[in-house]
Amino acid sequence: MADQLILPQAAGRTHPLEAAYLFEKPATGRGFLDIEWSDVDGRVIERHRIPLDLEGASDLAFPLDARRAVTMKNRLAAHLSLDSVDQHGTAAHRDNDEARSFVVSPSDQPWSNFQIIMWQPHTQAGYAALKRLGVTAGMAETDHCDEWHTYLADNVEPLLANDLRWHLKNIATDFYSPYHKCSGNLPVNWKFLEVKKRYWENPLDPSALIRESSPSDRRWPERSTIV
Secondary structure, three states, rough: OOEEEEEOEEEEEOOEEEEEEEEEEEEEEEEEEEEEEEEEOOEEEEEEEEEEEEEEEEEEEEOHHHHHOOOOOEEEEEEEEEEEHOOOOOOOOEEEEEEEEEOOOOOOOOOOOOOOEEEOOOOHHHHHHHOOOOOOEEEEEOOOOOOOOHHHHHHHHHHOOOOOEEEEOOOOOHOOHHHHOOOOOOOOOOHHHHHHHHHHOOOOOOOHOOOOOOOOOOOOHHOOOOO
């Protein structure tokens, strides 16, 4: 392991963001830790130096005022400079740099104008051009499979890079459109194909016309996998 910056991947604005510099091994010595918080638009939100006088320290905690965030995506960079003397009297100097990205929830200010949400996914450069045209948000879609979190993160990143919010699509697929849900090696629309096949084989079979799941099914919320 090496030194690490520890902070939440996402934070709200109502409480201080608790960050910490975690040392690879207990640290002893004197020096400083330079902290720089910047955002995706290149602005420096906060920059300061923390003096260090350590004796077997495992980490150094420091808060950030999340209310100061302007954009959603942010970056925290830390530079460590530490002078120490070991038990044999040998002096040593250590420099180290660490950086991590984090997200601060957008403000809860009410909309003062209409919003333009782009449905189709685009590249980071494409979203940058759309933002200049007045688009204010995009669409992020899950793939309904085991790796949905990775898939979603890849789709959200180009939006975060342009400080655009997003509409999260298909979070209730289990109920509204189970025929879109991933089913192992089967085609994603296999249920829909099966229903069509049943109907054309026997158009008088009413079971082919029964919706799954029914909007009036009171038992469905108990079976739902939606959190």
